[in-house]
Amino acid sequence: MTISAGTPPTSAPPTGTTPGAVVLGFLTGGVTGTSLAAFVVGCVLENLPLCLTGVGLPAAYGLLLFLAGAPRRAREAAVAPRTALAMIESLHAVGGEATSDVAVRFDLTVAPDDASAHRIEVTQNINLADLPDYRPRGIVVVQYPPDRPWRVRIVKRPTPEWEDRAAGARIDSAPGPARVSEPSKGCAVVLVALLGLLLGAACVILPVRDDLFDQGTTARSPSSVAPSVSSTSSTTVVSSGSATVTLGPHQSFLDENDLRRAFDSLTEGKDREERQALTVVVQERVLSVVYAPAGTHASGFDLRSLPYERFPALVRTARTTLGVHSPRTWQITAEGLTGSLTIRTGVSGSDGAASLEADSKGKIVRRTPAR
Structure with a gap:
């Protein structure tokens, strides 16, 4: 028995550019862009909810596609x-x-x-x-x-x-x-998928762009800034009951080097090492210390015991995880009036204020989100 090739098919296979395929391409691109951006931004800002979103969103979307395609697969299997x-x-x-x-x-x-x-x-x-x-x-x-x-x-x-x-x-x-082949998706599907990817990434990045820029500024090494008198200057004033360190323009105590130099200047010398502090307040460019009066038994703490290397991380966590979307100011207050050292980090912005509390090791023990 001989079978001839016959006349080749004249109709081209249908392409995948249907309204359903276009919508599915857009949704797939949007989920991909959103999940990738959420995971990367969450890692940069140390934001656990964003990281979990980046991992969980594609899994949930895949499960939804699987369930939605079950009737179609059943119909195909019945043929x-x-x-x-x-x-x-x-x-x-x-x-x-x-x-x-x-x-x-x-x-x-x-x-x-x-x-x-x-x-x-x-x-x-x-x-x-x-x-x-x-x-x-x-x-x-x-x-x-x-x-x-x-x-x-x-x-x-x-x-x-x-x-x-x-x-x-x-x-x-x-x-x-x-020759017969699987229908192509078409240029329209590829274009809307790319558009969905960009929009998904933008929806994640735009609301936290200020935090990302702040992160890049605070993470920049001091060596990357052109040397100038104002960028390395600070003023230290010490009296019998208090001390203040003020930084010059373009400096911040979120820079661990500036923070360490400030604390070193307040603890150098035998007389300063023996002084106990009642409260320490750290702001963007001002560090203030209130000392316990000499000759009293007031509860205090040694400045050298402060986990000041954890201060920048505490501020970043307060800025990004407590619901203050555009924080403008921050303040760290350490006090030992109750006998145990307590470190409170507060942030405030146009949409409210929030704070978190850490122990003497800088470990977070309580959060008070914005309301």
Whole structure:
């Protein structure tokens, strides 16, 4: 029995540019951009909710797509596949040599009983022991969904009827223009997916752009700033009951080097080492200390015991996790009036104020978000 190629199909396969595909592409791009931006920004700002959003959003979206596609998959599974004969034009292994199965790329001429023959390429895993059964010009039995002819699978164990048909069949090669392939998504789907990705990333970055810029400013090394008198100047005033360190313009106590130098200047010398502090207040450019009166038994603490290296991190956490979206000012207050050292970090902005409390090691023990 000889099967000719017949007339090549004249209608092109439909493209994937449908309204549903465009909407799905936009949603997929938006979820991708949102999750990536949320994870990266969350890591930079040490914002745990953003990090969790970046991880959980794609998982939830994937689960939603799986559930939404269940009815379609059930309908497709209920449709009986079409069986046809096919001739192997060529084949070559494309991977999997290290296992018992090898991925083989087949170029087939598929000849359905009720339609014109067509060419198609398909990759399928073949057991190494069965590989000699597949050779160019050989006839095989294939199956594919009637509405998706590009999803061809070679039937490894056909029924006796089809096995007999394959043994006595000859198929003419289909010409190149008769090739069938999976419909492309189309440029519109790619463009809306890219638009969704950009919009998703923007929705995450724009609300916290001020915090990101502040992060970049405070993380900048002092060596990256051009030397000047104002950038390295500070004023220290010490009296019997208090001390104040004031930084010059373009400086901040969020810089750990400036903070360390300020505390070193207040604890140098034997007389200063023995003084106990009642309260310490740190603001953007001002550090103030109130000392316990000499000769009294008032509860105080040693300035050297303060975890001041944790102060910048406490301010960043208060700025980004307590619900103050555009914080303008911050203040750290350390006091030991109750016998145990307590460190409070407060931030305020146009939408309210919030604070957090840390212990003597700088570990956060309580949060009071903005209301």
